[in-house]
Amino acid sequence: MSLDWIYYAISWILLTWHSAWDAIKVPVGSVLGTNWAWILSIIFLVVTVRVILFPVFVKQIKSQRAMQALQPKVKELQEKHKGDRETLQKEMMELYRKEKANPLMGCLPMFLQIPVFLGLFHVLRRLDPAKSSKTLYGWTVDQFDSASSAKLFTAPIAGKFGSTADELARLGANGTTVKIIAGILVLVMMGTTYLTSRQMILKTGWAEDPQQRMVQRLMLYGIPLSLLISGAIFPIGVIIYWVTNNLFTLGQQQWVLRKFPPLVTNKGVTGNKATTGNRGPVQPARIGGFLNRAKPAAQVPAKPAAPKVAGPKPGAKPTNPKKGRPAKRQG
Numbered sequence: 001m002s003l004d005w006i007y008y009a010i011s012w013i014l015l016t017w018h019s020a021w022d023a024i025k026v027p028v029g030s031v032l033g034t035n036w037a038w039i040l041s042i043i044f045l046v047v048t049v050r051v052i053l054f055p056v057f058v059k060q061i062k063s064q065r066a067m068q069a070l071q072p073k074v075k076e077l078q079e080k081h082k083g084d085r086e087t088l089q090k091e092m093m094e095l096y097r098k099e100k101a102n103p104l105m106g107c108l109p110m111f112l113q114i115p116v117f118l119g120l121f122h123v124l125r126r127l128d129p130a131k132s133s134k135t136l137y138g139w140t141v142d143q144f145d146s147a148s149s150a151k152l153f154t155a156p157i158a159g160k161f162g163s164t165a166d167e168l169a170r171l172g173a174n175g176t177t178v179k180i181i182a183g184i185l186v187l188v189m190m191g192t193t194y195l196t197s198r199q200m201i202l203k204t205g206w207a208e209d210p211q212q213r214m215v216q217r218l219m220l221y222g223i224p225l226s227l228l229i230s231g232a233i234f235p236i237g238v239i240i241y242w243v244t245n246n247l248f249t250l251g252q253q254q255w256v257l258r259k260f261p262p263l264v265t266n267k268g269v270t271g272n273k274a275t276t277g278n279r280g281p282v283q284p285a286r287i288g289g290f291l292n293r294a295k296p297a298a299q300v301p302a303k304p305a306a307p308k309v310a311g312p313k314p315g316a317k318p319t320n321p322k323k324g325r326p327a328k329r330q331g
Contacts, residue, residue, distance in 0.1 A: 003115075003118070003119070003122075004137070006115050006116075006118070006119040007119050007122055007123055007137045008137050008138060009119065010045070010116065010119035010120050010123055010137075011123055011137040011138050011139060012138060013045050013048055014041050014042070014045055014123070014147075015041075015138065015139070015143060017040065017041040017044045017045065017048075018037055018038060018041045018143070018147075021036075021037040021040050021041065022037060026040065030151060030154075032153065033151060033152075033153045033154035034151060034152050034153055035146075035149075035150040035151055035152075035157075037150075038146070038147055038150035038157060038237075039150075039152060039157070039240065042120075042157070042237055042240050042241050042244070043240070043244045045116075045120070045241065046241055046244040046245045046248055047248070049113060049116050049245075050245070050248050050249075050252065053109055053112055053113070054252075056108060056109050056112060057109050057252065057256065058256060059105065059108075060105055060108060060109055061256050061257070063101060063102050063105035064105075064200075066099065066100070066101040067101050067103065067207070067212070068205065070095060070096070070099055070101055071207070073095060074092060074095070077091050077092055077095065103211075103212060107215075113245070117238070117241070117242070120237070120238055120241055121234070121235065121238050123137065124157065124158050124235040124237045124238055125158070125235065127144070127147050127148040127150075127156075127157070127158035127235075128148065128158065128167075128170055128171075129145070129148050129149075129170055129171070129172075130170045148171070149172075150237075151173075152181060152236055152240065153177075153181055154173075154174070154177050154181075155173060155174075155177050155178045155180075155181035155182065155236055156171040156172075156173045156178070156236065157235060157236045157237035157240070158171060158235050158236070158237065159171055159173050159178040159182070159235065159236055160178070160182055160232065160233060160234055160235050160236065161178070161179055161182035161183060161186065161231065161232040161233075161234075162232040162233055163175070163178060178236070181236060182231075182232075182234075182236055182239065185231075185236060185239040185240065185243060186227065186228065186231035186232070186234075186239060188243050189227055189231060189239055189242050189243050189246070190224045190225075190227045190228060190231070191224075192243055192246035192247060192250070193223055193224045193227060193242075193246055194220065194221075194224040195246070195250060196246050196249045196250055196253065197216075197219040197220045197223070197224075198220060199250060199253055199254070199257075200253060200257075201216055201219075201220060203253075203257045
């Protein structure tokens, strides 16, 4: 199956945004060693894609809420079919079907962005001044030459951490500079990828379903660590796209999670038994103090006994005068 339609679409969006920045007089030349018109074109490629996928992202959040609401039933099935994995999976799939919950919906926005990522990766790899076909996917020769010389702090956006000496020579780049810029961006990419997964898990809680929990751990730790290796083959422009996408995701998730807050029970966020910030579990103990009048004896046991050992009130007539006078002389 040909992916040319993806490459044409990515190229069209990039070139459209570049023309827009050119129209508002964003400097075409290098400022601080950076061609900002092309950097902004990559950033707003992210914005364009995320706006298109926003309805899908909202459905993802709603699906996760539905999955959370089913966690008590999932727990019951796990206890009922302990040791019978096949029956457990069959019952859980039936539960999801009946309640119209889709466990795979949580990964759908990421999967839909894979073609965009691969398309940008392919297009930026073509930005080699030595290539003879400079008009592929709708590019003009001038646009191709401009993009192939575009830099971020003097490092070409088509360069990568693992660029060979020959590739660097064709791009007119310094190998040390490219490695430093690409290395920093790879670390930022790993960090923001981890934070986006952590943000979602902290808000929604760890899943009770072992398979769902395994997916969460993979998203939280596995993907960021894999970027340490795969990041070496990503062009700098692709890493800019990834980092921008992560930052956009952090802001978007924060907004959506406020609009659709997580389900909360007396154990904290549904599916997260380790939640300590929730005051639900300790509330009965606090209510049983000052406000709970059902157990007054537990609060003031000593007060009724105090008058029994106290002396007579001033001016009161003693009950036994004969024993009272010697007691005064001895005092």
